[in-house]
Amino acid sequence: MNQLELIAENIKNKKLDKALELCKLNENSNNKEIIYNFIGVIYFIKKDLAEAEKNFLNSIKIDDQFQDPIRNLCIIYANTKEFKKLLNFSTKLYNLDNSNPLNIFQIGSAHELNKNFDDAIKYYEQFISTNGSDKKRGYNNIGNIYLRKGKPKTSINYFSKALELDSNNKVLVNNILLCYLYLRDVTKAEEYFRKAELIDSDYIEFLHNKAEYLILKNQIQDAEKILDENKNITKFLITLIRLYFNSGQNSKGNELLNKSRELLKNDPDFYNYLGIRYLYEGNFDEGWKYYEYRKSKLTHFFQEIKEWDGINIKDKSIVVYNEQGLGDSIQFSKYLVPLSKVAKQVTFVVQENIKNLFKNSKNINVETYQKCKNQIFDYKISLGSLIKHFYKEKINFDDNFLQLNVSKDLNLENKIDFSKKNIGIVWSGSFLGPNEPYRSIPLQNFSNILNLDANFYALQNEVWERDLQAFHSSNLINFGDYKLGEISSLISKLDLVITSDTSLLHLAATLNVETWGILCLYPDWRWGEFNKFNPYPKLKLYQQKKFNNWDFINDEIYELLKKRLY
Numbered sequence: 001m002n003q004l005e006l007i008a009e010n011i012k013n014k015k016l017d018k019a020l021e022l023c024k025l026n027e028n029s030n031n032k033e034i035i036y037n038f039i040g041v042i043y044f045i046k047k048d049l050a051e052a053e054k055n056f057l058n059s060i061k062i063d064d065q066f067q068d069p070i071r072n073l074c075i076i077y078a079n080t081k082e083f084k085k086l087l088n089f090s091t092k093l094y095n096l097d098n099s100n101p102l103n104i105f106q107i108g109s110a111h112e113l114n115k116n117f118d119d120a121i122k123y124y125e126q127f128i129s130t131n132g133s134d135k136k137r138g139y140n141n142i143g144n145i146y147l148r149k150g151k152p153k154t155s156i157n158y159f160s161k162a163l164e165l166d167s168n169n170k171v172l173v174n175n176i177l178l179c180y181l182y183l184r185d186v187t188k189a190e191e192y193f194r195k196a197e198l199i200d201s202d203y204i205e206f207l208h209n210k211a212e213y214l215i216l217k218n219q220i221q222d223a224e225k226i227l228d229e230n231k232n233i234t235k236f237l238i239t240l241i242r243l244y245f246n247s248g249q250n251s252k253g254n255e256l257l258n259k260s261r262e263l264l265k266n267d268p269d270f271y272n273y274l275g276i277r278y279l280y281e282g283n284f285d286e287g288w289k290y291y292e293y294r295k296s297k298l299t300h301f302f303q304e305i306k307e308w309d310g311i312n313i314k315d316k317s318i319v320v321y322n323e324q325g326l327g328d329s330i331q332f333s334k335y336l337v338p339l340s341k342v343a344k345q346v347t348f349v350v351q352e353n354i355k356n357l358f359k360n361s362k363n364i365n366v367e368t369y370q371k372c373k374n375q376i377f378d379y380k381i382s383l384g385s386l387i388k389h390f391y392k393e394k395i396n397f398d399d400n401f402l403q404l405n406v407s408k409d410l411n412l413e414n415k416i417d418f419s420k421k422n423i424g425i426v427w428s429g430s431f432l433g434p435n436e437p438y439r440s441i442p443l444q445n446f447s448n449i450l451n452l453d454a455n456f457y458a459l460q461n462e463v464w465e466r467d468l469q470a471f472h473s474s475n476l477i478n479f480g481d482y483k484l485g486e487i488s489s490l491i492s493k494l495d496l497v498i499t500s501d502t503s504l505l506h507l508a509a510t511l512n513v514e515t516w517g518i519l520c521l522y523p524d525w526r527w528g529e530f531n532k533f534n535p536y537p538k539l540k541l542y543q544q545k546k547f548n549n550w551d552f553i554n555d556e557i558y559e560l561l562k563k564r565l566y
Contacts, residue, residue, distance in 0.1 A: 333358065
C-alpha cells in the first residue's frame, strides 16, 4: 500500500490524527495537491471548516484541474450558506467536465440556492437527459422549484415523473399531496393523502400535510391537535399560530406567540410573521423591522448595490424593485411619488408581464429586470421596504402610475352591454397567494347575487377545482382570459367590482372604480391599522364575522346590491 492509499485508509477508518501525521510527512511529495485535499478532508471531518477551506484552495492553486477539492469546497459553501462562492466553484466544476452528471447536478443546485430558478431548471433538465441512475432527484428538484414559483400544476408533472421511477417514495407522494392541497383540489388531495398514509403515517412531512388536509376539510380541531402535538417543530408551531388567528382564536394565538418567541428567535419565517402581526395591530416601529425578514426580500437582484436607509439622495439615483405580487406593485407604487421628490432619478423595476400596466412619470422610469440587471445605481430598495419611509405621508390618489390599454383591437363598446349595470366579480386569488385558503370564497356563495338583473363579469384568470361546476353553470361572462392591460381597461368601464382580497381589488380601487372588497375574519396586514393612512376613496370593505362562513355575501351584500340595482 503506497502512502496516498495509507492516508485514505486512515481517513476512512476515522484515524484522523494518524492520517494528518502522514500528510505532513508527505507534504513535499510530487502529489502535493492530493495531500492538501486530504488535509482539507481531515479538517472538514473535524468540523474545522476554515482550515478545510484553506487546504482545498491550496490544492487548487497547485492544480486547477483537480475536481475533488473543488467539489469539497462546494460542500463547505453549501454548509456555510455562502451561495455566491458555491455557484462560482460549481461553475468551475461544470466547465472542467460538463458531461459528468455530478457536476451538472451540482451547478443546478447552486443556481437553485442562488434563486436563479430558470438556470437551475435548465441544468436539472440536462442532468435528467444524461441517463444517470438518479433522474428522480432532478425531477423532484424541478418540481420543488415550480412549487416555489407558484405553479403547483407544473410541479405535479415533474413529481409524477419522479414517482414513476420510485412508486413508493414517501417524499414524492407527499410533495404531490402538498400540490393538491395548494390547489384546493379535495378529491385528488384525498387520493394522495391515502397513499402517503399507507407508506408512512409517522413521516413528519405527512403529519404536517395531514394538518393542512384537515384544515382544507374544515376539520379545524383535528388539525389543531396534530399541530399542537408537534409544536416543538418550527413549521408546525407557526402553522398553529396562524391557524389560531385565522380562525378567530386571537387569545390562543397571542398566548402561543408570546410563549414561542425564545424558541423561534432564529427563524426568519417567525420574524416575518411577527412583523405582519405588529403591522396589522399598528405597532409600526417593530413591524417594519421584522417585516424585513419576508422571503420575497431575499432576492438576488442588485446584490452589489447598497440599500437605501433614508439618507439624502437628492443627487443620487435609486432603483426600486417589485419583489412581491401584482397587488403590492399596484398598491405600493404610489410611494414612488414622495421618493421622487427626494431623489434625482428613480427607476421602478417590475416583471416583464406587468410593465405595460405602469407609465413613466417625471423623474420615474419603469423598466424590466432584464433591461436593468447590469445597470449601475447609487442605491436600491425593494418596494416592500420603501413603504416604511413614506407610509405616513398623505398622497394624492391621482398620483398613480397605472395606464389603461387603449388598443383599438379591444373594442370595448362591443365587449360590454351598457344597457344594464355591469359588475365585475372576483371570488378567489392565486392558489399560493398570501393567507390562502382563508381569503378566497367558494363561488356558490355568490349564487343569489348572480341572479340579480345585471351583467356579471368574471375577472380572474384561475378557477379552482372546487368552483368549476358552479362557474360553468353560472351566467358569468368570462373576462379572465384577457391580458392584464386589457383587464384594466375593461374594469375602468364597469359600474362596480365585487372582489375578494386579490390584486384585482387593488387594480379596480386604484382605477377609482367603485369596489366592494370582501375580507376574511383575519385579513392581510394591509387592512389593519395601515389602511387608515392612504385608503382607497372608492373602496368599501366587508369583513367575515365567523370563521369559514361566507353567508353574509348572499345576505348582507346581496341586499345592498339589490337596493343599488332596483
